Amino acid sequence: MSAMKPVNQKAWFLILPVLLCVAFSAILPLMTVVNYSVQDIISPERRVFVGTEWFKSVMRDDELLEALMRQITFSLSVLIVEIPLGISLALSMPAAGWRSSAVLVVVAISLLIPWNVVGTIWQIYGRTDIGLMGWTLARLGINYNYTGSASDAWLTVLVMDVWHWTPLVALLCFAGLRAIPDAYYQAARIDGASKFAVFRYIQLPKLRGVLMIAVLLRFMDSFMIYTEPFVLTGGGPGNATTFLSQYLTQKAVGQFDLGPAAAFSLIYFLIILLLCFILYNWMQRVGTQDTSEAGHE
Amino acid sequence: MARIDLDLAHSYKPNPSADEDYALLPLKTTFRDGGAYALLGPSGCGKTTMLNIISGLVQPSHGTVKFDGADMTKKTPQQRNIAQVFQFPVIYDTMTVAQNLAFPLRNRGVAADKIKQRVGKIAEMLEMSNQLDQRAAGLAADAKQKISLGRGLVREDVSAVLFDEPLTVIDPHLKWQLRRKLKQIHHELKLTLIYVTHDQVEALTFAEEVVVMTRGRAVQIGGADQLFERPAHTFVGHFIGSPGMNFLPATVRGGSVEVGGHRLGGTDAIGRLPASGEFKLGVRPEYVAITASGTPGALPVEVTQSQDIGTYWLITAKHGDSLVRARLSAELKAPQVGDHVWLSVLGSHTCFYDNEELVA
Numbered sequence: 001m002s003a004m005k006p007v008n009q010k011a012w013f014l015i016l017p018v019l020l021c022v023a024f025s026a027i028l029p030l031m032t033v034v035n036y037s038v039q040d041i042i043s044p045e046r047r048v049f050v051g052t053e054w055f056k057s058v059m060r061d062d063e064l065l066e067a068l069m070r071q072i073t074f075s076l077s078v079l080i081v082e083i084p085l086g087i088s089l090a091l092s093m094p095a096a097g098w099r100s101s102a103v104l105v106v107v108a109i110s111l112l113i114p115w116n117v118v119g120t121i122w123q124i125y126g127r128t129d130i131g132l133m134g135w136t137l138a139r140l141g142i143n144y145n146y147t148g149s150a151s152d153a154w155l156t157v158l159v160m161d162v163w164h165w166t167p168l169v170a171l172l173c174f175a176g177l178r179a180i181p182d183a184y185y186q187a188a189r190i191d192g193a194s195k196f197a198v199f200r201y202i203q204l205p206k207l208r209g210v211l212m213i214a215v216l217l218r219f220m221d222s223f224m225i226y227t228e229p230f231v232l233t234g235g236g237p238g239n240a241t242t243f244l245s246q247y248l249t250q251k252a253v254g255q256f257d258l259g260p261a262a263a264f265s266l267i268y269f270l271i272i273l274l275l276c277f278i279l280y281n282w283m284q285r286v287g288t289q290d291t292s293e294a295g296h297e
Numbered sequence: 298m299a300r301i302d303l304d305l306a307h308s309y310k311p312n313p314s315a316d317e318d319y320a321l322l323p324l325k326t327t328f329r330d331g332g333a334y335a336l337l338g339p340s341g342c343g344k345t346t347m348l349n350i351i352s353g354l355v356q357p358s359h360g361t362v363k364f365d366g367a368d369m370t371k372k373t374p375q376q377r378n379i380a381q382v383f384q385f386p387v388i389y390d391t392m393t394v395a396q397n398l399a400f401p402l403r404n405r406g407v408a409a410d411k412i413k414q415r416v417g418k419i420a421e422m423l424e425m426s427n428q429l430d431q432r433a434a435g436l437a438a439d440a441k442q443k444i445s446l447g448r449g450l451v452r453e454d455v456s457a458v459l460f461d462e463p464l465t466v467i468d469p470h471l472k473w474q475l476r477r478k479l480k481q482i483h484h485e486l487k488l489t490l491i492y493v494t495h496d497q498v499e500a501l502t503f504a505e506e507v508v509v510m511t512r513g514r515a516v517q518i519g520g521a522d523q524l525f526e527r528p529a530h531t532f533v534g535h536f537i538g539s540p541g542m543n544f545l546p547a548t549v550r551g552g553s554v555e556v557g558g559h560r561l562g563g564t565d566a567i568g569r570l571p572a573s574g575e576f577k578l579g580v581r582p583e584y585v586a587i588t589a590s591g592t593p594g595a596l597p598v599e600v601t602q603s604q605d606i607g608t609y610w611l612i613t614a615k616h617g618d619s620l621v622r623a624r625l626s627a628e629l630k631a632p633q634v635g636d637h638v639w640l641s642v643l644g645s646h647t648c649f650y651d652n653e654e655l656v657a
Contacts (some may be wrong), residue, residue: 186349193404201389
């Protein structure tokens, strides 16, 4: 027996601090939500177990489904605009020297501004009486009014998000581009590759890693967007810019519908998890699939 | 295919003044059409700079690059029609092996059937025919480097193929194979090949002519024989050979060569030696032998080290402050440390250097 490795289960105690931290920061709050989602809380003293009733009812809630569709449209628009824009921004940034540093600082500025301030900035920026953009558009004869027109409001929120977060994509891509060894560009010149071929066969494949991070971050963030549209439009006009998290907040805090709100929180969480999973796997496979198709040429 | 004439200097700094500011000191040299050349020298000697100037990745700050007499100094690599292989494998991740090999041809709009034929031929040469449809990104480093080599060789009409230490990442046993392959390709295709390396064995086995470089200077251009027998510069003597040439400070007095106060005797070259002042006597360890005491041209020494290298004995001995190394046949009984022997240093293979340059 002495030859056997001593088994010491005490090592498990070493993960106890992490377990406690995670329990208090994530598991317990989530369990509270789970708890709410299966009960009807009538008053602090009276509660009734309702099973999956809330889940069923929120899934039939038309307003909520509308918000979900708005949200998906918004997140996709954000990705479609910000990713290509971020890549082209990164490609056109100077690579070295003081110019590079200066451009980096300028590009990063919008990332340093707190969310609610971003909302306020754009709220003023878009006003037709004193805001630079609103006033200019009005002067150009464009009937722009983000508080009145649903499409104007929606576009303003989108442009605001692009302004706020494209720099993040650009910075990630910039870092990715700098990590490509010079030899690749030299080899491409020797091989007579066009600028587009360099982008298509060297830069884009080498950016895959950072692009994956950029897409996931931008997707998750935009899917949970709350503060900026809340400050800018308050979700209006009507419900035009009421995205999921705002709808959820209205339900939970405004109407005290804790049960449905909790049920939907869980669904919301699962949607993000599922979509991220799909996106991640799809992007992982893009490169490989590319060649298996090309191999049949 | 083209003859390449270089008459240039290069500095990465804007206003070079001292010699140290230059990555390449003024040099004038010609690479024959269809020749196999090696640029040999230690790291940082300017060989990669020279290669990049030939390919057009770098423009020389002074002078010209000519291909077959036409000025190419300001032309791009594409216009020069140069192929270059780099030290570390460069492959296009998303492509298959075949697509990688076809890339330089496809960019130049070569017809599809012609591409297929060339790719097939090169793949066969590199023994990669069965990997053509594999994704290049998943291959091992040496296979990737073979792809890089293949992309360098796939175009038939190139002016020259340049190699920048292409076998650094390759396993030793594969190195031999690939080097042989390159020589064979040179024979078959009659391309002008220029090969950068810091490995003298690689340079001497691959090239017909070797350009030995140090500190931005091309100190000697010649075949293996010349570099070994008549190093034009003490650096070449040191760098080529294992161990390098022995250099002994010497003087001429009364028609006789003296090393450390010992008279070695006269030599045919005595007329070309500086009559007064110091110069260096150079002799390869291979040509140093033990002789009877008092033999003309021999030096009395004390053995300080005696190593068995397997096929030969490496003896280190000293005469005053000067060290002499000798390669002695393994069949001889080697002298022991502390022994006093006579070593022949002055003979027909002895060279003389004044100010590091060969004078006789």
